[in-house]
Amino acid sequence: MTTLAQVLEVMDVLDGYATGEDVAALLRRxxxxxxxxxxxxxxxxxxxxxxxxxxxxxxTAGGAAPTLGIxxxxxxxxxxxxxxxxxxDGDGAIAALAAAxxxxxxxxxxxxxxxxxxxxxxxxxxxxxxxxxxxxxxxPPVAMTTMNRMEVHPEMDAVVAIDTTRGNRIVNxxxxxxxxxxxxxxxxxxxxGLLSVYERVCGIPPVVLALSNYDVTPYGNGLFxxxxxxxVATATEQPVVGVAITAQTIVAGSATGASQPGDIALAAxxxxxxxxxxxxGTLAFYDAGQFQRALDLYGSLRHMREQGR
Numbered sequence: 001m002t003t004l005a006q007v008l009e010v011m012d013v014l015d016g017y018a019t020g021e022d023v024a025a026l027l028r029r030x031x032x033x034x035x036x037x038x039x040x041x042x043x044x045x046x047x048x049x050x051x052x053x054x055x056x057x058x059x060t061a062g063g064a065a066p067t068l069g070i071x072x073x074x075x076x077x078x079x080x081x082x083x084x085x086x087x088x089d090g091d092g093a094i095a096a097l098a099a100a101x102x103x104x105x106x107x108x109x110x111x112x113x114x115x116x117x118x119x120x121x122x123x124x125x126x127x128x129x130x131x132x133x134x135x136x137x138x139x140p141p142v143a144m145t146t147m148n149r150m151e152v153h154p155e156m157d158a159v160v161a162i163d164t165t166r167g168n169r170i171v172n173x174x175x176x177x178x179x180x181x182x183x184x185x186x187x188x189x190x191x192x193g194l195l196s197v198y199e200r201v202c203g204i205p206p207v208v209l210a211l212s213n214y215d216v217t218p219y220g221n222g223l224f225x226x227x228x229x230x231x232v233a234t235a236t237e238q239p240v241v242g243v244a245i246t247a248q249t250i251v252a253g254s255a256t257g258a259s260q261p262g263d264i265a266l267a268a269x270x271x272x273x274x275x276x277x278x279x280x281g282t283l284a285f286y287d288a289g290q291f292q293r294a295l296d297l298y299g300s301l302r303h304m305r306e307q308g309r
Contacts, residue, residue, distance in 0.1 A: 003268040006098040006105070007261050014077050014094060015086045020047025020123045023097060027051060030104030037150060044141030046076070046124035048150040051100040053107065055279055058116030059155055065115035068275040069156030069238075072096025072120070073147075073163040073228050075138030076127020079254050083129075089138035089253035091164040091245050091260075093121040095267040102272060115279020120151035135167040135252035137227065144219040144228070148235035158239045158278060158285045160271045163229035165244030166251035166258070170210050170226065176266045177207040179242035181286045182216050182233040185301030186294060193283035194241060194274065201270045209244045216304055227253070234305040239285035243267050 013026050020036035027034045027049075037048045057063030077090030100119040106112070122141075130139040140147055152159065171177045178198055181188040190208055198206040211230065214223040218234045225231075229242035245267050251258050277283035 002265065003098050003102045003272065004261060004265040006101040007094060007265045007268060010094050010097045010101060011086070011259065011261065014090060014123070017125045018077065018123055020049045023049055023123055027097070027101055027104065030101055031108055032100060032104040039142055039146060039150065041142040041146060044124065044128065046122045046141045048120070048122045049097070050153070051119040053100065053103045053113070053117040055113045055115040055117070057114050058279065060116050065279045065281070066157035067116040067118060067155050068278045069153060069159040070096050070099055070117060070119045070271045070275070071151050071159055071161045071232050073161050073232065074121070075140050075253065076124035078125035078127065079129050079138060080126040083254055083256050085256040086259060087138060087253060088164050088166060088251055088255045088258035091264050092162045093123065094259070095162045095245070095264045095271070096121045098264065099268040099271045102268065113276055113279050115275070116155070117275045118153045118156055120153065122147065122151070129254045132167070134169065134250055136254050138253040144231055148232055152232050152235045156236065156238060159232055159236065160241055160243055160274055161229055161232045162243045162245070162267050162271065163227055164253055165209060165227055165229055166247040167253055168226055169250065171207060171244065171246045172248050173207045173246050174248045174260070175202060175207065175246060175263055176270060177209040177244045177246050179209045179211055179230060179244065181239050181241050182230050183239045183286055183291065184237045185216060185304030186291070187211060187213065187216060188286045188291065191241065191285050193277060194285070197270060197273045197277065197283070201273055202266055207246070209242065213304065218305065218307055221307055241285060243270055
């Protein structure tokens with residue numbers, strides 16, 4: 001299975017002053033259920049796009065199979081008028097939307113997954129740039145709490161969050177990397193099942209992106225965040241794993257001409273393969289017994305999802 005064709009289709013649609021409806025038109029050609037919700041706040045506006053792909057035994061069909069959420073996390077697909085063209089930061093949206101498009105094509109050909117998959121992201125061609133070390137970030141056009149509310153669906157039983165993560169000195173690898181599982185403020189061990197998915201999709205030993213406790217706290221508290229890759233974990237008690245699109249060199253999220261279709265396809269393929277295994281019950285994001293033991297020993301860390309004192 002390859003998602004490269006879908007990645008190229010999505011990139012072609014997004015490379016310009018794209019809107020959520022432009023993306024929806026592409027997805028609907030694959031018979032997908034798409035909702036577009038424009039949102040405007042004081043700092044800007046964007047179009048949130050949500051896609052539901054029903055499984056054979058998923059919640060939509062009245063079944064019991066768990067639902068995977070795929071969130072394409074980004075500030076924007078463009079930084080107009082400061083930058084001309086699609087920016088690196090948009091790759092999370094491209095990957096999530098390409099995964100949705102591929103799932104639609106698969107379903108139309110008779111290859112339906114067991115569990116439902118819900119995909120959420122947003123389309124903003126003129127997001128702001130903000131200072132960040134070692135390279136500038138693309139800032140969200142609306143508040144992070146708004147983004148989380150619009151992109152994280154309550155039916156998601158686990159979330160794969162895809163985000164460009166090239167602006168760092170932590171992972172010097174071109175391709176993708178996965179994070180440890182985040183759940184209710186805890187940074188848990190890396191899922192063995194997801195490492196297996198990584199190996200079969202990428203064909204190389206797994207690459208893991210290191211996180212700190214700061215990363216699992218909300219934006220706006222003054223603490224350093226590598227980027228927004230696991231910010232969705234502040235909006236749900238369900239397990240969240242980040243999929244980082246990475247590079248060997250430091251590339252700013254606001255850089256144009258930096259998107260690598262093959263790497264984006266790896267992220268989309270990883271999300272789809274995770275959906276297959278998670279929905280069928282053969283993959284766990286964390287060890288429930290170990291997590292309960294941590295709670296018994298050290299208590300809840302849910303307060304890490306809040307702004308603090």
